[in-house]
Amino acid sequence: xxxxxxxxxxxxxxxxxxxxxxxxxxxxxxxxxxxxxxxxxxxxxxxxxxxxxxxxxxxxxxxxxxxxxxxxxxxxxxxxxxxxxxxxxxxxxxxxxxxxxxxxxxxxxxxxxxxxxxxxxxxxxxxxxxxxxxxxxxxxxxxxxxxxxxxxxxxxxxxxxxxxxxxxxxxxxxxxxxxxxxxxxxxxxxxxxxxxxxxxxxxxxxxxxxxxxxxxxxxxxxxxxxxxxxxxxxxxxxxxxxxxxxxxxxxxxxxxxxxxxxxxxxxxxxxxxxxxxxxxxxxxxxxxxxxxxxxxxxxxxxxxxxxxxxxxxxxxxxxxxxxxxxxxxxxxxxxxxxxxxxxxxxxxxxxxxxxxxxxxxxxxxxxxxxxxxxxxxxxxxxxxxxxxxxxxxxxxxxxxxxxx
Numbered sequence: 001x002x003x004x005x006x007x008x009x010x011x012x013x014x015x016x017x018x019x020x021x022x023x024x025x026x027x028x029x030x031x032x033x034x035x036x037x038x039x040x041x042x043x044x045x046x047x048x049x050x051x052x053x054x055x056x057x058x059x060x061x062x063x064x065x066x067x068x069x070x071x072x073x074x075x076x077x078x079x080x081x082x083x084x085x086x087x088x089x090x091x092x093x094x095x096x097x098x099x100x101x102x103x104x105x106x107x108x109x110x111x112x113x114x115x116x117x118x119x120x121x122x123x124x125x126x127x128x129x130x131x132x133x134x135x136x137x138x139x140x141x142x143x144x145x146x147x148x149x150x151x152x153x154x155x156x157x158x159x160x161x162x163x164x165x166x167x168x169x170x171x172x173x174x175x176x177x178x179x180x181x182x183x184x185x186x187x188x189x190x191x192x193x194x195x196x197x198x199x200x201x202x203x204x205x206x207x208x209x210x211x212x213x214x215x216x217x218x219x220x221x222x223x224x225x226x227x228x229x230x231x232x233x234x235x236x237x238x239x240x241x242x243x244x245x246x247x248x249x250x251x252x253x254x255x256x257x258x259x260x261x262x263x264x265x266x267x268x269x270x271x272x273x274x275x276x277x278x279x280x281x282x283x284x285x286x287x288x289x290x291x292x293x294x295x296x297x298x299x300x301x302x303x304x305x306x307x308x309x310x311x312x313x314x315x316x317x318x319x320x321x322x323x324x325x326x327x328x329x330x331x332x333x334x335x336x337x338x339x340x341x342x343x344x345x346x347x348x349x350x351x352x353x354x355x356x357x358x359x360x361x362x363x364x365x366x367x368x369x370x371x372x373x374x375x376x377x378x379x380x381x382x383x384x385x386x387x388x389x390x391x392x393x394x395x396x397x398x399x400x401x402x403x404x
Contacts, residue, residue: 004336006036008104009059011074012043012081012111012118016136016313017149018321021069022110023076025329027059033337038102043079044118047107048086050098069322072149072314074110083118092125099127106341108332110134112144116344116362123342123358130332131344131358132325136313138183141361142346145328146313147184148320150177153312154188158234161306165230169221169292171213171273173305175266176312178236182367184312189234189380196231196381198269200238201367204383206272209233212381213273217301218286227290239265266305273303331355 009026011019023039030037038056040046050056057063067075083091099105106128109119112135119131133140136150154176165172174194178184182199189197195216198204213231220229277283277300287293287300317325327348334353335343344361346354376386 004035004105006038006103006105007333007336008038008040008047008056008099008102008107009076010040010043010047010107010109010111011076011078011134012109012115013078013134014080014112014136014313015073015078016134016146017072017315017317018145018325019074019076019110019134020067020071021317021322021325022108022132022134022145022329023059023074024064024067024069025326025331026108026333027064027329029330029333030059031061031064033333035333035337038104039076040104040107042077043111044081044083044115045079046077047095047098048081048083048088048091051094051101053098056102069325070317072146072317080114082114084121092122092127095122095127106130106336108132108329108336110145110329112137113140113362113364116140116358119344119358120342120362128336128341130335130341131361132328132332133344133346133361136177136184137179137181139179139181139364139366140344141363141365142344142356143324145321145325148324149316149318150184150312151187151191152318153315154184154234154308155191157306157308157311158189158192158194158232162230162232165232166228169228169230169290169301171217171231171233171301171303173233173235173266173269173273173303175235175237175305175307177309178238180238180364182236182238185234185236186367188312190375192232192234194232194234194380196233196383197375198233198235198239198265198383199367200236200240201369202372202382202384203240203244205385206269206276206383208385209269209381209383210273210276214280214282221286221290227292233269235265235269237265239268241268266307270303270305274300277301277303 007030027037037059108130110132116131119129122129133142133144134146135144136146138147176185217231283300328345331345331348331353343355344358346356373387373389377389
């Protein structure tokens with residue numbers, strides 16, 4: 001590749017924590033090496049329309065200083081646009097004209113699996129790109145900026161909701177983002193010490209969930225001197241029902257990448273629990289013993305679903321994500337300077353800038369189910385009969401691979 005004089009920065013897909021750190025990492029490492037950097041706004045839509053823009057934002061020292069790395073979201077903006085689906089036979093030529101117009105030699109693009117698939121596409125069409133992994137879902141092969149921030153947000157919301165749950169003796173079902181994997185629901189739920197975590201990787205037996213809820217919740221209320229208790233479930237949006245089918249919002253259609261929009265897991269679980277509570281003869285006896293029973297008005301414990309939605313991907317970035325964003329943004333510049341393209345920055349560990357072919361990095365990574373029985377053994381329900389933790393002991397020799 002010829003010497004790089006200017007890099008264009010794109011953030012694509014969903015917003016999350018750490019992205020502003022990626023932008024600053026790219027800009028500052030580029031500046032340190034005598035390379036200019038500019039923002040291409042609004043994701044891949046902005047890249048397609050670059051040729052029509054009157055100007056781009058240059059990330060000089062003054063402009064970069066106005067970007068707050070600790071804030072979530074992206075100063076560069078987002079869009080959910082798949083280049084190959086744009087109905088324009090000359091779209092790649094149009095993109096190249098836009099890059100030429102502003103003297104942009106290569107791109108650093110931060111996004112998830114869909115964004116990464118476009119990185120592969122652009123590279124194959126002669127547009128040099130480096131991919132920085134970004135997704136709060138954590139479903140890529142390497143760690144992705146945004147994951148830690150979202151896990152912390154989920155944990156905070158779940159912990160905070162315990163106060164309203166206790167005040168009303170409610171059973172709360174919290175539905176969180178995560179697409180087709182359960183990483184954020186799993187880690188966020190464990191971090192908040194919730195009672196039950198339901199993830200797409202484990203088909204749910206609602207009789208097991210109900211049994212765990214009944215034993216745990218009834219026991220808490222009965223032991224309380226003020227007869228107060230709550231039970232918290234965190235569920236990933238991509239939950240599968242008993243038939244192994246995902247719950248979709250059919251009326252919402254599909255996104256630009258052809259994915260059905262997931263919704264309704266929390267509501268479905270609430271309905272399943274309410275149905276069992278109403279048919280269980282021991283429930284009314286429990287309600288009477290605890291002083292909650294009101295005939296025709298309040299005959300079963302209240303079950304509520306809560307969907308924090310985009311609140312889990314907004315606000316602030318965790319320190320982990322700021323650090324990871326800075327170093328992978330800087331690493332992307334170093335890879336471009338070395339002539340690499342079509343690869344994903346995996347990590348910067350000591351003096352190693354680690355990378356992987358993007359088509360490999362964007363392959364889906366699911367929750368490792370071998371770990372789940374450990375948490376089942378200490379009381380967390382995962383919607384199935386608890387399994388024995390089949391562990392082994394491994395002594396680690398030498399330096400341990402790490403992200404930080």
